[in-house]
Amino acid sequence: MEAFWVEILKSLVSGLLMGLVFALVALGLTVIFGVMDIVNFAHGEFLMIGMYTTLVTAPLLGVDPLITLPICGLVGAVLGVISYYGLVKYLLRGPVIAQLFGTFGLMVFLRNLALLFMGSEPRILHKGVLVGKSFVVGPGLVLESTKLAAAVLSLASFYVVWWLINRTRLGKALTATSLDRQGARYMGISTELMNALAWAIGGASVAIAGGVLVNFWPVDPNVGLLFTMIAFATVALGGFGSIRGALFAGIIIGFIVQIPPVWDAALGLLGLGGGDAISLHPFKYTFVYLIYFIIMIVRPQGLFGWKQ
Amino acid sequence: MPLLEVQHVSKVFGGLRANDDVSFVLEANEVLGLIGPNGAGKTTLFNCIAGYFPVTSGRIIFDGRDITELRDYQVARLGIARTFQIFQASGDLSVVENVMVGAFMHSSSRSRARLIAEECLEFLGISDSAGHMLSELPVARQKRVALATALASHPRLLLLDEVAAGLNPSEIEGMVDTLRRIHQERGISLLVTEHVLEMVMALADRVIVLESGRKIADGNPEQVVKDPEVIRAYLGEHFAPQAGQAGPGGEEGRHA
Amino acid sequence: MEAIRNAFDFSDFPRLDLTIAGLGILFLLIFPALPHSSFAMATMIQFLMFSLYGMGWNTIGGYAGQVDLGKAKYVGIGAYTTAVLMIRWDIPFWFSMPLGMVFAILWSFVIGYPLFRLKGHYFAIATIATSLVVKDIFEVWDFVGGARGLELPLKGHFPDFLYLQFREDYYYYYIILGFFVLGVLYINAFRHSRLGYQLRAIKDNEDVARSLGIDVHWSKIKAYAVATAFVAMVGSFHACYNFAIEPEDTMSLDLSILIAMMAMLGGAGSLWGPIIGAAILVPMKSYLGSWLGGQAGLAGLDLVIYGAIIMLIAAVQPRGVWGIVEAVRARKRGSHAAA
Numbered sequence: 001m002e003a004f005w006v007e008i009l010k011s012l013v014s015g016l017l018m019g020l021v022f023a024l025v026a027l028g029l030t031v032i033f034g035v036m037d038i039v040n041f042a043h044g045e046f047l048m049i050g051m052y053t054t055l056v057t058a059p060l061l062g063v064d065p066l067i068t069l070p071i072c073g074l075v076g077a078v079l080g081v082i083s084y085y086g087l088v089k090y091l092l093r094g095p096v097i098a099q100l101f102g103t104f105g106l107m108v109f110l111r112n113l114a115l116l117f118m119g120s121e122p123r124i125l126h127k128g129v130l131v132g133k134s135f136v137v138g139p140g141l142v143l144e145s146t147k148l149a150a151a152v153l154s155l156a157s158f159y160v161v162w163w164l165i166n167r168t169r170l171g172k173a174l175t176a177t178s179l180d181r182q183g184a185r186y187m188g189i190s191t192e193l194m195n196a197l198a199w200a201i202g203g204a205s206v207a208i209a210g211g212v213l214v215n216f217w218p219v220d221p222n223v224g225l226l227f228t229m230i231a232f233a234t235v236a237l238g239g240f241g242s243i244r245g246a247l248f249a250g251i252i253i254g255f256i257v258q259i260p261p262v263w264d265a266a267l268g269l270l271g272l273g274g275g276d277a278i279s280l281h282p283f284k285y286t287f288v289y290l291i292y293f294i295i296m297i298v299r300p301q302g303l304f305g306w307k308q
Numbered sequence: 309m310p311l312l313e314v315q316h317v318s319k320v321f322g323g324l325r326a327n328d329d330v331s332f333v334l335e336a337n338e339v340l341g342l343i344g345p346n347g348a349g350k351t352t353l354f355n356c357i358a359g360y361f362p363v364t365s366g367r368i369i370f371d372g373r374d375i376t377e378l379r380d381y382q383v384a385r386l387g388i389a390r391t392f393q394i395f396q397a398s399g400d401l402s403v404v405e406n407v408m409v410g411a412f413m414h415s416s417s418r419s420r421a422r423l424i425a426e427e428c429l430e431f432l433g434i435s436d437s438a439g440h441m442l443s444e445l446p447v448a449r450q451k452r453v454a455l456a457t458a459l460a461s462h463p464r465l466l467l468l469d470e471v472a473a474g475l476n477p478s479e480i481e482g483m484v485d486t487l488r489r490i491h492q493e494r495g496i497s498l499l500v501t502e503h504v505l506e507m508v509m510a511l512a513d514r515v516i517v518l519e520s521g522r523k524i525a526d527g528n529p530e531q532v533v534k535d536p537e538v539i540r541a542y543l544g545e546h547f548a549p550q551a552g553q554a555g556p557g558g559e560e561g562r563h564a
Numbered sequence: 565m566e567a568i569r570n571a572f573d574f575s576d577f578p579r580l581d582l583t584i585a586g587l588g589i590l591f592l593l594i595f596p597a598l599p600h601s602s603f604a605m606a607t608m609i610q611f612l613m614f615s616l617y618g619m620g621w622n623t624i625g626g627y628a629g630q631v632d633l634g635k636a637k638y639v640g641i642g643a644y645t646t647a648v649l650m651i652r653w654d655i656p657f658w659f660s661m662p663l664g665m666v667f668a669i670l671w672s673f674v675i676g677y678p679l680f681r682l683k684g685h686y687f688a689i690a691t692i693a694t695s696l697v698v699k700d701i702f703e704v705w706d707f708v709g710g711a712r713g714l715e716l717p718l719k720g721h722f723p724d725f726l727y728l729q730f731r732e733d734y735y736y737y738y739i740i741l742g743f744f745v746l747g748v749l750y751i752n753a754f755r756h757s758r759l760g761y762q763l764r765a766i767k768d769n770e771d772v773a774r775s776l777g778i779d780v781h782w783s784k785i786k787a788y789a790v791a792t793a794f795v796a797m798v799g800s801f802h803a804c805y806n807f808a809i810e811p812e813d814t815m816s817l818d819l820s821i822l823i824a825m826m827a828m829l830g831g832a833g834s835l836w837g838p839i840i841g842a843a844i845l846v847p848m849k850s851y852l853g854s855w856l857g858g859q860a861g862l863a864g865l866d867l868v869i870y871g872a873i874i875m876l877i878a879a880v881q882p883r884g885v886w887g888i889v890e891a892v893r894a895r896k897r898g899s900h901a902a903a
Contacts, residue, residue: 039685090879096684100631101828102878108821109871115864221864225817229696232689282704289693296690297681358775384777392772400764400833409765412758413777417566421758461776 007265010142011258017147019254020154024209025227026234026246027161028076028202034241035178035198038088041103043231044224045110046203050076050210051219052118055125065125066149069211076207080199088199089192107224114221122218146215153212157205158247164201165243174198178241206231226285233292239302248303256287309372311336311497312357312465317366318521319352326352328521329366334465339491339498341512341529343505345542348518350501351393354469357499358390359383371464385413389463391454393470403445403453404429404438410460421460428456431493432486448479452486459490465497466490472504484510509533517541571753581836592741596734605733607850609805612740613798614846616747618827618838620794623751624787625824626832627760629767630683634691635823637698638792640815641668642799644702647714647809656726661800668796669789676785692817699815713810716803728804736805743801747794751835754790763787767833795823825874831886840885845870 029043040046050072058065083106091102165171176184177194185191210219217223234253238245260280295302310333319327326349334340342350356363359380368376375383384390389410401409404425411421411428429435432452442450451471458466468487472480484507491498491511502508508515508529515532517525519541525532532538574582595608617635625632645664649655655663675694682690703711722731730736754760762783765773770780803809813819822845830841852866881887 039689087875087879094878094882097629097631097832098878098882100685100688101882102875104633104821105825105871105874105876105878107871108825108867109875112864112867112871116868229689229693236686282700283697286697286700289697292693293678293690296686297678300686360771360775379774380771381774381777381779384775390775392775400768401761405761405764409761409773409778410776412761416758418570418756418758418761419566421761457776 004265004269007268008262011261011265012255013143014147014261015255015258016251017151017254018257019251020151020247021147021209021213021250022230022234022253023247023250024154024157024212025206026231026238026250027158027243028080028204028206028209029231030235030238030241030243030246031161031205032198032202033235034243035174036092036195038092038099039103039232040083040106040202041100041228042083042107042110042224043202043206044226044228045107045114046076046079046206046224047210047213047227048114048219048221048224049079049110050207051214051217051223052114052210053207054211054214055123055219058125065211065215069153069208072207072211073204076203076205076210077200078203079207080201080203081196083203084196084199089195092195107228111221111224118221120220122220124218125215144216150212150215154209157208158243161201161205162243170197229285229292230288233288233295235302236292236295236300237302239304242302242304245302245304253288253291256291257284259287260284309336310334311338311371312499313367313369314353314357315367315369317353317356317368318364319349319356319361320364325521327356327363327518330518330521330523331366332516332523332526334497334499336464337491337495337497338514339487339500339512341508341515342499342501342518343503343508343515344518347520348541349521350518351469352521353518354390354467354499354501357383358388358467384461387462387464388467389458389461389465390467391451391458391469391471393473401442402438403434403440403442406442406453407456407460410457413461424460425456428459431459431489432456447474448482451475451483455486455490459494459496463496465499468498468500468502470501470503472502472507480504480507483507487511505533567753567757570756571749573756574752585836589745592744596737602733603850603854605737607847609733609737609740610850611842611846612737612744613802614823614826614842615839616740616744616798617795617823618830618842619747619751620791620798621823621827622791622832622834622838623754623763623794624784624791625827626834626837627755627767628763628784628787629833630680630784630787631688631824632691632788632791633688633817633820633824634693634695635791635795636815636817636819637695638668638672638795639799639802639819640698640702640809640811641671642796643803643809643814644708644714645796646800646803647716648708650716650727651714657728657800657804658726661797664800665793665796668792668799672789672792673785676788680781680784680788692820695815695817695820699811699817702811702815709810711811713808713812715808718807728801729807736801740798740801740805743797748835748839755835759783759786764833825870829873829877829884831884831889833883834886834890837884837886844885 025047028046029040032038032040053072053075054065054068057068057071061068087102087106091099165175173184173189174194174197176187176189177191181191184194230253234246234249237252238247238249260283263280312334314330314332317327317330318325330353332340342353344350355361357368359375359378359382363376366376367374370383370386370388373386375386378386404422407425407428408418408421411424415421415424426435426438429438432455434449434452434456437445437449437453442453445453471487472483475483487498487500488511490496498511500508500511512529514527515525515529516523517532517535517538524537524541525535527535596605617639621632621635624630642661642664645667646657646660649660649663650657679687679690679694702708708714719727719729722729723735724730728736728739762773762778765776765778766780766783774780799814802814826841826845827838828841829845830839830843831837848869849866852869877884881891883890
């Protein structure tokens with residue numbers, strides 16, 4: 001009986017920690033959408049690039065992976081800005097189909113560029129202050145330090161972005177553009193610049209999420225897709241354009257991914273565990289996709305409405 | 309039996325009463341004008357009748373049949389066609405193909421649809437534009453294409469939403485002629501919303517006036533235009549004559 | 565029936581196009597008689613298959629303008645139906661293929677009904693999601709062999725027209741060519757049909773379309789069913805041609821992406837577009853792939869190029885290669901009118 005509750009607690013904690021990471025991943029997507037109504041199919045690929053950045057620069061510079069996070073942020077921001085000026089700017093002029101295919105082409109491009117340069121082998125960090133370490137909290141409850149750090153960093157990043165948006169002039173200009181592009185332009189706020197800024201913030205935050213993630217999640221060129229899908233579900237649930245929504249939705253999604261272990265625990269409790277039991281693990285993310293589906297149909301504006 | 313009966317229709321958006329207890333009838337073979345200052349709720353009423361969104365309360369009866377709960381495509385199939393204020397230029401379909409879509413409402417044969425479409429284009433005098441793309445045409449022509457498309461679906465009632473917008477005086481004259489022909493030669497009843505009052509006066513058998521969502525006048529054009537309530541709605545208190553006094557202006561007008 | 569007449573009505577194309585198409589068909593017909601490598605033959609078969617995939621995708625992604633990135637699951641349904649029916653109950657291809665199409669269509673209604681409440685990006689993401697889910701299910705489902713997939717047993721005697729088993733590729737080639745020709749005729753009839761016109765009106769402006777009596781939701785579902793049928797049909801063929809199927813090669817997202825990319829590159833929303841797209845990308849993929857396959861370090865280069873091409877097309881001419889052709893023609897027409 002006690003084992004059951006420990007399992008549940010483990011799942012809750014895991015869910016919360018991963019949820020915060022999901023939230024950070026989704027943050028970039030929602031910021032971009034909030035400012036210019038375009039959805040970035042290559043979002044997961046930015047994450048992947050963040051992951052590879054840390055993977056490569058940490059041993060290269062001989063520093064701890066955590067120190068490379070600002071580099072990830074920089075790489076992400078630069079990538080975002082290049083994507084904007086090189087591609088997205090032109091896509092915005094065209095029909096929705098063109099926008100879809102444009103970022104989609106970017107996804108294929110980046111994914112295979114990674115394949116070309118990094119190979120298809122999954123890789124993970126092996127050296128680092130937090131890698132592989134964990135500490136014990138209570139009976140049977142083990143917290144991996146990397147996950148904990150990831151969660152904390154996510155929260156910190158959220159705070160930074162929130163502060164940027166609500167407390168700086170640049171951030172307010174961004175909000176103005178997202179609420180009323182014409183009006184903002186009349187006030188002298190350059191839409192172009194705001195768009196680029198949104199992509200910079202979006203790219204930076206998701207690349208940082210990648211840098212954090214690679215401490216405990218292996219990276220390969222295809223890792224982007226899963227996170228793009230999760231990010232979409234998160235943003236849909238939280239409300240496209242809502243930063244607050246991304247945070248709460250991320251945590252909820254984190255919990256949803258814990259359904260299979262909880263199910264296993266419940267089965268165990270009822271004595272139905274063992275080899276024959278139906279495992280929900282292959283469908284871990286199916287639940288996430290289902291949530292996306294249900295939300296889009298039942299309440300398309302998500303938890304916190306269209307724009308924050 | 310009237311062709312269209314609007315019974316106590318109200319439409320509320322959040323806190324705004326766009327239409328407030330509006331009732332009127334439209335007889336078969338009649339041209340009914342719908343006027344009112346900006347924001348009076350004309351387009352909302354249009355959209356309610358066309359089924360574009362549901363009414364908050366009230367009934368709409370078309371040809372004896374209650375269409376209140378029907379969606380826009382169902383209403384269209386019953387014989388109510390409409391035009392839109394904002395006409396998006398079709399990137400994909402040529403003019404004749406556009407009109408064919410209208411014809412396809414009641415016909416599943418492409419050859420028949422094409423015949424109907426060509427006939428409608430001719431009726432509107434724009435057969436020479438058949439092969440062109442809408443975006444290539446001037447505004448007045450685009451409006452005619454919209455009319456042709458609506459005609460091709462063989463409606464009994466045509467809802468015209470500010471069809472004169474963006475037209476110069478000679479084009480407006482042409483439009484009035486065309487609408488009159490549609491009404492008389494095709495036997496189609498018209499419900500015309502307009503800001504351009506000359507058009508309404510020239511065409512309408514009867515006029516309804518809306519203000520702030522409510523109907524404030526209903527009668528033949530000459531009467532309605534002199535109605536003090538209507539004058540007040542359009543021009544403000546100053547110009548509305550008191551009961552028994554002659555027209556706008558006069559001594560009352562000099563008071564601030 | 566008028567539909568049959570419509571199928572053969574190519575009158576709205578200029579003579580140049582028809583001449584090129586005619587030459588193309590001629591070439592396709594005599595290709596096996598020309599000297600060719602088996603690699604070239606395999607590439608041609610791929611080209612025909614992907615043309616069909618693309619033509620199907622086009623009904624929903626091109627004419628209706630709803631970008632569908634999850635077509636592969638229906639390829640899988642077609643392939644698996646044929647495979648399972650043959651393995652378990654010895655049912656020949658010519659029965660299992662229509663059955664596969666029927667299953668696929670039924671599923672497309674089930675999935676399509678809620679799916680089409682969404683539009684644009686949201687719709688596209690949902691199609692990806694449904695594909696991933698279906699693939700995940702097939703990978704753990706023992707009845708269809710799970711992740712290992714299924715192998716079609718050899719009937720022993722070649723050529724076998726009932727079960728579509730041949731030693732020489734040219735049999736497969738002519739069968740898929742037959743489907744290809746039928747496909748072209750069908751799409752031609754489709755674009756001349758009432759549904760074809762209505763879909764284009766929908767793509768243009770859904771409000772206006774509804775005001776013309778079009779039930780937008782249902783029309784989209786119908787187009788989706790047509791696309792599904794095409795794709796499932798080729799899936800069944802694929803099962804027989806390959807002799808083995810698994811979720812990874814029949815239902816993968818990569819396949820969905822390829823299908824959509826080819827149709828889009830060639831020109832979504834036009835009759836020739838998907839064929840042009842396949843004609844460009846399939847040989848490129850084949851030959852580039854085999855050339856690069858030799859150099860181990862360059863895996864993925866072909867897709868890098870596609871990604872770049874897609875980005876370019878999306879930014880410059882979203883209507884694809886065919887869109888470029890039409891734009892050039894329109895400009896020439898315009899300058900004539902001005903003169």
